[in-house]
Amino acid sequence: xxxxxxxxxxxDYLGYVSAWGFWLGLLFTPIILAIFIxxxxxxxxxQPTRYYTIIEQGSTFTDAMRAEMANTQARMARVIxxxxxxxxxxxxxxxxxxxxxxxxxxxVADAFEAAGGNPATLPRADFVEVEPPVRTGAELAPxxxxxxxxxxxxxxxxxxxxxLVNEDTQEIEYWSExxxxxxxxxxxxxxxxxxxxxxxxxxxxxxxDVLTEARAARRDxxxxxxxxxxxxxxxxxxxxxxxxxxxVSIMMAFSLWFLIFSxxxxxxxxxxxxxxxxxxxxxxxxxxxxxxxxxKLIAVLLLALTLMAFWxxxxxxxxxxxxxxxxxxxxxxxxxMITAAANPALFIPAIxxxxxxxxMYGSMFLALGxxxxxxxxxxxxxxxLFVTLMAPLAMLAFAVADAESAxxxxxxxxxxxxxxxxxxxxxxxxxxxxxxxxxxxxxxTTYIILQLATRVYRAGAVHGAGVNEVMxxxxxxxxxxxxxx
Amino acid sequence: MGQEMPLEMPLKMTGVSKWFGNFQAVxxxxxxxxxxxxVGFLGPNGAGKxxxxxxxxxxxxxxxxxxxxxxxxxxxxxxxxxxxxxEERGLYKKMSARQIITYFARLKGMTSRDAKARxxxxxxxxxxxxxxxxxxxxxxxxxxxxVQILSALAHRPEFLILDEPFSGLxxxxxxxxxxxxxxxxKRGATIIxxxxxxxxAERLCEKIVMMARGRKVFEGTLDDAFxxxxxxxxxxxxxxxxxxxAIAPAGFESVLDGDHWRISLKHAQNSQDAxxxxxxxxxxITSFTPEExxxxxxxxxxxxxxxxxxxxxxxxxxxxxxxxxx
Numbered sequence: 001x002x003x004x005x006x007x008x009x010x011x012d013y014l015g016y017v018s019a020w021g022f023w024l025g026l027l028f029t030p031i032i033l034a035i036f037i038x039x040x041x042x043x044x045x046x047q048p049t050r051y052y053t054i055i056e057q058g059s060t061f062t063d064a065m066r067a068e069m070a071n072t073q074a075r076m077a078r079v080i081x082x083x084x085x086x087x088x089x090x091x092x093x094x095x096x097x098x099x100x101x102x103x104x105x106x107x108v109a110d111a112f113e114a115a116g117g118n119p120a121t122l123p124r125a126d127f128v129e130v131e132p133p134v135r136t137g138a139e140l141a142p143x144x145x146x147x148x149x150x151x152x153x154x155x156x157x158x159x160x161x162x163x164l165v166n167e168d169t170q171e172i173e174y175w176s177e178x179x180x181x182x183x184x185x186x187x188x189x190x191x192x193x194x195x196x197x198x199x200x201x202x203x204x205x206x207x208x209d210v211l212t213e214a215r216a217a218r219r220d221x222x223x224x225x226x227x228x229x230x231x232x233x234x235x236x237x238x239x240x241x242x243x244x245x246x247x248v249s250i251m252m253a254f255s256l257w258f259l260i261f262s263x264x265x266x267x268x269x270x271x272x273x274x275x276x277x278x279x280x281x282x283x284x285x286x287x288x289x290x291x292x293x294x295x296k297l298i299a300v301l302l303l304a305l306t307l308m309a310f311w312x313x314x315x316x317x318x319x320x321x322x323x324x325x326x327x328x329x330x331x332x333x334x335x336x337m338i339t340a341a342a343n344p345a346l347f348i349p350a351i352x353x354x355x356x357x358x359x360m361y362g363s364m365f366l367a368l369g370x371x372x373x374x375x376x377x378x379x380x381x382x383x384x385l386f387v388t389l390m391a392p393l394a395m396l397a398f399a400v401a402d403a404e405s406a407x408x409x410x411x412x413x414x415x416x417x418x419x420x421x422x423x424x425x426x427x428x429x430x431x432x433x434x435x436x437x438x439x440x441x442x443x444x445t446t447y448i449i450l451q452l453a454t455r456v457y458r459a460g461a462v463h464g465a466g467v468n469e470v471m472x473x474x475x476x477x478x479x480x481x482x483x484x485x
Numbered sequence: 486m487g488q489e490m491p492l493e494m495p496l497k498m499t500g501v502s503k504w505f506g507n508f509q510a511v512x513x514x515x516x517x518x519x520x521x522x523x524v525g526f527l528g529p530n531g532a533g534k535x536x537x538x539x540x541x542x543x544x545x546x547x548x549x550x551x552x553x554x555x556x557x558x559x560x561x562x563x564x565x566x567x568x569x570x571x572e573e574r575g576l577y578k579k580m581s582a583r584q585i586i587t588y589f590a591r592l593k594g595m596t597s598r599d600a601k602a603r604x605x606x607x608x609x610x611x612x613x614x615x616x617x618x619x620x621x622x623x624x625x626x627x628x629x630x631x632v633q634i635l636s637a638l639a640h641r642p643e644f645l646i647l648d649e650p651f652s653g654l655x656x657x658x659x660x661x662x663x664x665x666x667x668x669x670x671k672r673g674a675t676i677i678x679x680x681x682x683x684x685x686a687e688r689l690c691e692k693i694v695m696m697a698r699g700r701k702v703f704e705g706t707l708d709d710a711f712x713x714x715x716x717x718x719x720x721x722x723x724x725x726x727x728x729x730x731a732i733a734p735a736g737f738e739s740v741l742d743g744d745h746w747r748i749s750l751k752h753a754q755n756s757q758d759a760x761x762x763x764x765x766x767x768x769x770i771t772s773f774t775p776e777e778x779x780x781x782x783x784x785x786x787x788x789x790x791x792x793x794x795x796x797x798x799x800x801x802x803x804x805x806x807x808x809x810x811x
Contacts, residue, residue: 004561004592007588007591007592008592011577011580011588015577015579015580018579019579273577273578274575274577277575277576277577277578278571278573278574278575279575279576279577281539281542281544281569281571281573282569282571282575282589282633282636282637283592284544285542285543285544285564285567285569286564286589286592286593287561287592288561462539462544462545463505463545
């Protein structure tokens, strides 16, 4: 068995890795992921500056709007200066320096630089206010339609939007030909909210500073947990290390899903190729069917491991070369994550789930491929499989909000979802019997599916059964539906 | 199986039947392939040849009957000593000719080094040396077919099962394949091949098995086949002489066929006997031509008989069914 399985696995594996499509996927996947991550920043930086104007008899709303726009830019600067402290709502030396500079009257850009930020990394403002070219809404039309340009520091430009405070109705009107961009109108609403709050406070002789002071004086609600045993002396405050297993489990579940989703198509395509090339008879007189299937599954498993190794090594090398420029808190965060991932209570179930999940879904795709001469035929049957594969992805959203949610707890008992959801549950320390029972059910289901897949594969490879035969077979299983025969 | 198969029969099928749903593809098939022989497996399309050969290899399981391949039920061990060329040709398109031959030879148990050396040897022998490292997609259909045939015999099997090996080959390559089969036979291999082309069977086979509609209609040597067809001799006589009546007392049946008489030869009679009877009857003989039997005629005759019988059986079954329904 070992020899024939090895030979089949070797041939298939070398066939996959020698295809240019594999290397394209290997190299481009990280690039595409990076593009997804960097796209918002890139889009923000490449978006042309948009010009708006405010038409108001006085300057009350105009001042509120200017303050709101400055606050937005300051928020962005804080995120860039210290993302970890910002996301956790904590103060840091950098943020304190930035706020101090702002309080001292510096602009956002100057305060950013004063706090140690690189001015080149601070995105420029998306919206720039300009003097109103006209005084009434009726005269705005040619500017908003781009027929007449306005004078700006960058030369003549089209007017993107105008905020008009109607003195008769006291309503604020937002005029723009772009109906999709919501940022400016949202800022205007926030500015108006702040303005009205200030007015209400003034009416009862309370300064806005009172609110600011009240916010500053608020007590933090610190998350605590009970520690027992060896951890009893480490205090009760919840730390990054406590949160790390949850983050890692979500990353692991997603990686497992992504890997299975990435490589499973190779099994399908490989088998379709063999069927359409009519090579099964030659193979089946040289190697036993279970050994043939084992070889094929191992080949694609090795392919998945190659992807993991390549991407893992690439990430490690990248981190190593960039180690000097990684901020200390980010490095500490990464260290915590790696420590969490190395916990056997997490990675052992993860590895078992990966192997069983791969075998379960892999054998399904293998069987499916043996029934199809073309990818078009396969698509008929692929939809339910892909829907099944997409469901765990949706569960990740629930896990982010609450890993102990009843939905995840229940769905983890469905063997098709167990490979992904069990990993998500592991940080919640479920009872051992539950873990073992779910692993056992998953193993049993995988075994049954492997057996069924072998039979389907034999039907497809030996008897030339196709998609229609399978549909007819399942049709017979529906109560009340009689087969044509 | 119970008893050990004698080694002089690399393949023996006993009472083998196979159904696909309600369709019986093979019906009570019995035949054997003697060691060291070349057997032709003949029959029209849909006769059940490929199904029978797939059962012989264990790819399909018979619903009834027994198959003995190299003295045992078909299994991976016995299959390692067998080379098989399937009817449906197929190769891995992204592999080279050399890689494919090596791959299948290794699956049959050869070491990597031996398999590569054997692949080179066979490719050179078949004039494909310069294409050894070409992908299959770069080869012509004939070349690809040769590669598949070489894959079947790379591991020097003692028993070769070739399903329609000549199909799709041009005359030159058909001759090359005939030569290869002869070479393999000389090496000591036992060979069975299915074909529609009777001339190949006539030239190569010592024994033939004919099938029609899932049934064996003939098994024997070429001589047996010609005997089964019935031989004849054509004798021309001067106008007005009734040769039929003249030689009838000697036990010959004859009919006037244009300007000559066609005399059917029974099992114990030969053309010389017919000539002697005509001379003895005082016939004014003008010509004498023994009829040259061809395997094609045997094939057409036997298959037609089988199809006629099949039609009769079907009609009888339908009639019986009609009676039952009434």
